[in-house]
Amino acid sequence: MKHWIFPLVFGFAFTSHAELTNDQRVEKLQKGVEQGNVEWVREAFAGLKDPFKKARGLFGGDSGVFAEYSGEYFLDKTFIARPCKDEIALILLQNGAVMQTYELFKKASEGGCPKSIQYLIDTKDSALTAQGAMDFFKFYGKKVGQVIRDKEQGIVGAEDALDAWDPIQMSFEKFVMEKCPDRTKTSKECLARAAFDETASNVSARAEAAKKNMVKQEAEDKYLNSPEGIAAQICEIDARIAEAKAEVQRQRAVGKVAGAVSLAALHWAGEKIVDLTQARKTLESDFVKKTGKSPKCR
Template sequence: MKHWIFPLVLGFALTSHAEITNDQRVEKLQKGVEQGNVEWVREAFAGLKDPFKKARGLFGGESGVFAEYSSEYFLDKAFIAHPCKDEIALILLQSGAVMQTYELFKKASESGCPKSVQYLIDTKDSALTAQSAMDFFKFYGKKVGQVIRDKEQGLVGAEDALDTWDPIQMSFEKFVMEKCPDRTKTSKECLARAAFDETASNVSTRAEAAKKNIAKQEAEDKYLGSPEGIAAQICEIDESIAEAKAKIDRQRKIGKVSGTVDMSVLNLAGARIVDLEEQRKELIAELRKITGKAFKEASCK
C-alpha cells in the first residue's frame, strides 16, 4: 500500500510549492499577450475567479510592480496587433476584462476579431450592440468602396483585403436580421437593419458599376492588343509626330522673320518626337510579332 501513497503525498507538496504568485501570473499574461502565446494567457488565469476585480485581482500583486496594468491595457494590446490576436482577446473577455463597451465593440470589430465580436454580441446589451452594428456597417462600406476602387485600377487581390471583416459583417448581419424581422418597426435594432440595408444597396450599386467599368476597360485593353488596335495606335502616333514637326516648322518661320525662336517650344517638340518614334518602333515590332507582317503606312490614310 505504501508504494503509491508516498508519490501522491509528494506530488501534492510539489503542486503546492509550484503555485505561482499574482506577480508571476501578470508577468506571464503580459508576455503571453505580447507574443501571442494563447497557452501562457490561459495559464495566467488558471484557477482564478474574477481575476480583474480590483479588491482581489491580479494587479495589486504582492509587490505592486504591476499595479499600473489593467484589463483595458491587455485588451488594447490584443486588438492593435496585426493580425488581431482574437483568441487572446476572447480569453481576456471571458475572464472578465472590461473596457468602455462602445469602444470595446469598435476596437474588436475594426481590428478584425470575429470571435470577440460574436462574444460581445452574445453578452452585451442589444441596443448598444445595434449602435455598434450601425457604426460597423458604415466602416465596412468604406472598406468595400476602397476595394472596388482598387479593383477598378487593376490591383490584383484587392478583394482579399475584406477577408478580415467579412465574418464580422456576417455576425452583425445575422444579429440585425434576427432582432428586426419586421422592417416597419423603429427600434434601435431596426435602425441598425436599415443601416445594413443601405450599406448593402450602396455596395451593390458600386459593385455593379465597377463590374461594367472593368468589363469596358478589359474590352479596350483587348482591342489595343489586337492588330487593329496596334495599327490605330501607330496612326495616332504619326498624327502626333506631324503636329510636333509643324510646331518646329512654325518656329523656324518665325525665326526667319524676327531673327529669334522660342527654344523651349523647339526642345519640347523635339523631345516629344523622339519619345513618339520610340513608341512607334515598339508597336511596329509588336504588330509584326502578332501578324508576321510589316505595318503598311497607307493604312493610316
C-alpha cells in the first residue's frame, strides 16, 4: 500500500527548485560560492535559461537586496580562492557568467583553474585565447624560475607549487601547436606559439644550469663530508685560530706601549677563537669516527 507521505515528499523534491524566488536563488548561489558547495550552485541555476543574459537580470534580485552581485562578482570569488574553486567557476561560465575576456583568462589561469581555462579555450575567440596564452606563458616561466631557485636553495617540495599550473600550461601548449603548425606565420596564434617556445627554451636552459649547479654542490658536499674534506676544514680552522691568537698578542703588545688596547678587537678575536674551537671539535669527532685517527695538519 502506498503511504500518503510519498507523493508529498517526492512532489516537493521535483518542485523545490521552481519554487525558489530569484532572491533565494541568489542567496543559495552566494553561499554555495563562499562555502565551495557545488550542489548549491547547481541548484541555484536549476530550471533557468540564460540567467546572466541581462546585465542585472536574475542576479539583480527581485527586491534589489542582491543588486551588487553579478556574474563577474561570483567568478572573481571563485578565481581568487586558494585553491581555485574550479568546478564552481565552470558552472558559472556554462550558465553565461562573464567578465572582460582578458581578465577571465588572466584570473582563471593564474588562479590555477584548469577546467575553466579549457572551457574558455573551447568557447572563446581564437585570437583572444592566443593573447591569454601569451600572458600565461610569461607568468608560468617566472613561476618555474622561482621554483628552480628554491630547489637550488634546498627548499623541499618547491616543485609542488607548479601542480596547479601544469595542466593549464599543457592546455595552452596544445592550443598553440594546433593553431600554429607553421611557425613562419605571423598570426596571433603563432605569436603565442613563439612565446611558448621562448618560455620553454628559457626554462630548459635555466633547468640545465640548475642541474649542473646541483651536481657541483653535491660533489662539494661529498668532499666536505669525506675524511680528506674534513681534514682540510680542520686545517683551515687551525690557521684562522692562529690568526685570532696573533691578534690577541698584538693587542697586548700595543697595550704595553700605548697603555691601552682596543677592547673591540680583543672581544672579536676572543669570540672567534671560541667559535672556531667548538667547530673544530665537531669536525675532529667526525674525522675520528670515519678514520679512527686524529687529524694532522702540516
